[in-house]
Amino acid sequence: MYEIASKKELAPDIKLLEVYAEQIAKKVKPGHFVIVRVDEKGERIPINPASCDVNEGTISIAFHEVGKTTMKLGSLNRGDRIANLVGPLGNAAELGKYGRVLCVGGGVMAAPLHFQATSLRDAGNELITVIGARTKEQVILKEEMRRISSELFIVTDDGSEGYSNLDFLEGLLRKGRIDRVVAIGPLVLMREVAELTRPYRIKTMVNLNPIMVDGTGMCGACRVTVGGEMRFACTDGPEFDGHLVDFEELMVRRRMYVSREKIAVLFYKGLGGCT
Amino acid sequence: MIKKSMEMPKQRVEERIRNFNEVALGYSEDQAVMEASRCLQCPKPLCVAGCPVEVDIPSFVRDIKERRFDEAIGKVREKNSLPAITGRVCPQEEQCQKTCVMGKTGEPISIGRLERFVADHELQRGVKVPPKPRPNGRGVAVVGSGPAGLTAAADLAKLGYEVTVFEALHEAGGVLMYGIPEFRLPKRIVQSEVDYVKNLGVTVKTDSLIGKLYTVEELFEKGFEAVFIGTGAGLPSFLGVPRENLCGVYSANEFLIRVNLMRAYRFPEYDTPVWVGRKVAVIGAGNVAMDSARCALRLGAEEVWIVYRRSRQEAPARLEEMENAEEEGVKFKFLTNPIGFLGDKYGWVCGMECISMRLGEPDESGRRRPIPIEGSEFTMDVDTVVVAVGQSPNPMISRTTKGLQTTRWGSVVVEEGTGKTSIEGVYAGGDIVSGAATVISAMGSGKNAARAIHEYLSNKKVR
Numbered sequence: 255m256y257e258i259a260s261k262k263e264l265a266p267d268i269k270l271l272e273v274y275a276e277q278i279a280k281k282v283k284p285g286h287f288v289i290v291r292v293d294e295k296g297e298r299i300p301i302n303p304a305s306c307d308v309n310e311g312t313i314s315i316a317f318h319e320v321g322k323t324t325m326k327l328g329s330l331n332r333g334d335r336i337a338n339l340v341g342p343l344g345n346a347a348e349l350g351k352y353g354r355v356l357c358v359g360g361g362v363m364a365a366p367l368h369f370q371a372t373s374l375r376d377a378g379n380e381l382i383t384v385i386g387a388r389t390k391e392q393v394i395l396k397e398e399m400r401r402i403s404s405e406l407f408i409v410t411d412d413g414s415e416g417y418s419n420l421d422f423l424e425g426l427l428r429k430g431r432i433d434r435v436v437a438i439g440p441l442v443l444m445r446e447v448a449e450l451t452r453p454y455r456i457k458t459m460v461n462l463n464p465i466m467v468d469g470t471g472m473c474g475a476c477r478v479t480v481g482g483e484m485r486f487a488c489t490d491g492p493e494f495d496g497h498l499v500d501f502e503e504l505m506v507r508r509r510m511y512v513s514r515e516k517i518a519v520l521f522y523k524g525l526g527g528c529t
Numbered sequence: 530m531i532k533k534s535m536e537m538p539k540q541r542v543e544e545r546i547r548n549f550n551e552v553a554l555g556y557s558e559d560q561a562v563m564e565a566s567r568c569l570q571c572p573k574p575l576c577v578a579g580c581p582v583e584v585d586i587p588s589f590v591r592d593i594k595e596r597r598f599d600e601a602i603g604k605v606r607e608k609n610s611l612p613a614i615t616g617r618v619c620p621q622e623e624q625c626q627k628t629c630v631m632g633k634t635g636e637p638i639s640i641g642r643l644e645r646f647v648a649d650h651e652l653q654r655g656v657k658v659p660p661k662p663r664p665n666g667r668g669v670a671v672v673g674s675g676p677a678g679l680t681a682a683a684d685l686a687k688l689g690y691e692v693t694v695f696e697a698l699h700e701a702g703g704v705l706m707y708g709i710p711e712f713r714l715p716k717r718i719v720q721s722e723v724d725y726v727k728n729l730g731v732t733v734k735t736d737s738l739i740g741k742l743y744t745v746e747e748l749f750e751k752g753f754e755a756v757f758i759g760t761g762a763g764l765p766s767f768l769g770v771p772r773e774n775l776c777g778v779y780s781a782n783e784f785l786i787r788v789n790l791m792r793a794y795r796f797p798e799y800d801t802p803v804w805v806g807r808k809v810a811v812i813g814a815g816n817v818a819m820d821s822a823r824c825a826l827r828l829g830a831e832e833v834w835i836v837y838r839r840s841r842q843e844a845p846a847r848l849e850e851m852e853n854a855e856e857e858g859v860k861f862k863f864l865t866n867p868i869g870f871l872g873d874k875y876g877w878v879c880g881m882e883c884i885s886m887r888l889g890e891p892d893e894s895g896r897r898r899p900i901p902i903e904g905s906e907f908t909m910d911v912d913t914v915v916v917a918v919g920q921s922p923n924p925m926i927s928r929t930t931k932g933l934q935t936t937r938w939g940s941v942v943v944e945e946g947t948g949k950t951s952i953e954g955v956y957a958g959g960d961i962v963s964g965a966a967t968v969i970s971a972m973g974s975g976k977n978a979a980r981a982i983h984e985y986l987s988n989k990k991v992r
Binding site: 322342503 | 697698699707735736737738741742743763764765767769773774776777779780782783786787791792796797798799800801802804875876923924925
């Protein structure tokens with residue numbers, strides 16, 4: 255059991271939990287993920303940590319309450335316990351000195367992006383950062399990101415803050431000011447970023463979040479086609495070269511259980527019919 | 530002399546295909562005593578030689594015959610720490626029962642069923658906590674809590690070592706928990722056998738993936754004096770044919786982990802879903818394929834096909850498992866090989882392109898090699914596919930342990946009979962060494978390694 259040290263609401267339905275996990279805190283690096291199982295009947299879901307604190311022996315995880323598991327997770331408070339927390343899993347992200355790095359984070363994934371961006375800055379890179387969200391209210395970690403970036407842009411789907419799409423990146427890329435790109439977020443966002451940078455041949459790393467079960471290389475649920483080959487996001491990734499990823503296939507696979515997830519949420523909210 | 534062995538009662542087919550309860554119900558006391566009475570008590574028993582963990586079979590069978598059930602289980606447990614499990618999943622027909630003298634003129638003694646009987650008898654009455662040996666203060670780490678790891682841990686604990694078992698998943702038991710379905714091996718049985726090992730003084734740490742949380746090297750730094758690697762064959766093989774990543778195509782590992790470990794058959798009470806359509810094809814004909822097919826039936830599939838590239842004779846599954854599957858309505862398509870999948874506009878599998886095969890000369894495995902028959906391509910309508918064509922050794926430890934010698938198939942190289950690896954103090958056993966094999970052979974190698982670790986540490990100075 256893993257005790258919750260603190261809880262914070264980053265935005266409506268987006269929460270950050272700091273959890274005691276001493277050994278994981280010592281080992282976790284940006285790019286890694288952990289598997290969370292909330293309780294005895296819970297499913298195993300992968301989450302990319304948003305930070306770690308070796309002194310406190312904690313890691314923190316940010317999540318958007320969109321399904322039953324994240325809703326259950328969001329209902330927990332300081333002092334409550336999570337049944338299982340496994341990690342660090344996957345491979346750490348590449349964190350070299352590249353020069354000027356464009357960091358793009360979408361939705362709740364801006365949190366793990368912040369973890370990675372901080373390390374990239376510490377490695378001597380200059381950061382230009384983009385945070386995307388559906389609405390102005392859902393933009394998270396703006397100030398934290400501003401502190402480590404030389405430039406910060408906000409993009410919202412509804413245009414309530416900043417740009418309403420990523421077209422403005424074209425200008426940055428054309429000027430040849432970017433040496434490397436890191437994108438973490440929804441698949442549509444990562445695909446769009448990869449497509450924007452492809453003509454400029456700027457290395458673009460994406461952190462994939464397919465459906466996983468064990469997260470240790472045993473089930474193959476997270477298989478993804480990268481450069482025409484079958485790879486497991488859990489053990490070969492989750493960071494891959496975005497120009498080689500078959501996003502179309504992954505988007506379809508990601509939606510495999512959508513109908514079941516809806517049923518689970520209905521039952522969780524007590525609307526599941528005659529039970 | 531009674532030539533026929535006592536039948537074991539089973540759940541009726543019509544009922545059992547609608548539930549996940551255990552199919553085989555086990556002997557009653559009288560049935561067990563009658564079966565045990567058939568044993569000739571050979572002065573030179575051939576059955577014992579067929580047992581990878583050397584259980585004193587004639588003695589425990591005689592105890593059953595004379596209704597001394599507690600003594601019987603005591604004799605089994607001297608050599609076998611997981612009798613309720615082996616009594617259910619051992620291929621006895623290939624081992625102890627194969628050499629039984631009774632088998633020459635009739636049916637061999639049903640040793641497996643008798644073992645299961647005494648183990649269940651003990652579980653029902655509450656397992657006696659074995660006397661704990663005096664701890665010798667020396668720590669051994671066991672990586673993986675499957676049959677190899679649990680056996681090594683139990684044997685080492687009995688010798689006084691302080692054993693910690695590291696398990697990556699959230700429940701101990703390895704393949705016994707995630708792989709073999711409830712209806713063949715109830716999970717409460719696995720849990721009580723794990724509890725027995727814990728009662729010997731073994732610590733089990735779940736959620737601990739060695740290679741990531743700690744490396745093998747770090748285990749030594751933490752003070753463990755020897756490490757046993759029993760991480761199994763958990764890497765699923767795929768077919769490598771076009772469109773294998775369509776939705777609805779599972780590896781057998783994924784399918785079985787969802788159903789068994791995550792209890793997806795009880796969704797939405799349990800949170801993990803599994804999706805099974807109307808017409809399911811399971812590729813392969815081993816025990817894992819039979820397990821997958823029978824799970825699919827119970828999850829409501831209308832038709833379940835086992836599709837295998839060779840013929841019935843070459844199928845690697847136990848005969849009993851194939852019979853159970855057939856009885857339940859699983860259909861078999863032999864000499865058929867999938868060459869690709871077809872998807873609908875939503876990205877879900879809707880068909881499987883196949884080619885018919887014929888058998889040629891035997892290959893290196895001794896089985897006749899399947900050869901495609903040109904022009905025999907055809908399509909099967911399927912909406913769910915489970916690929917059960919084998920698993921290879923889990924690469925996590927070999928990828929993260931410097932100096933650990935492996936074969937080109939990824940299995941750990943060990944000295945025969947001891948499990949000693951290329952690194953001092955590191956031993957390995959089970960599927961990580963042999964590739965996918967049986968529960969009992971993994972247990973046998975765990976036993977050998979425990980013996981070798983004891984010898985190694987006895988000759989090494991206490992730190």
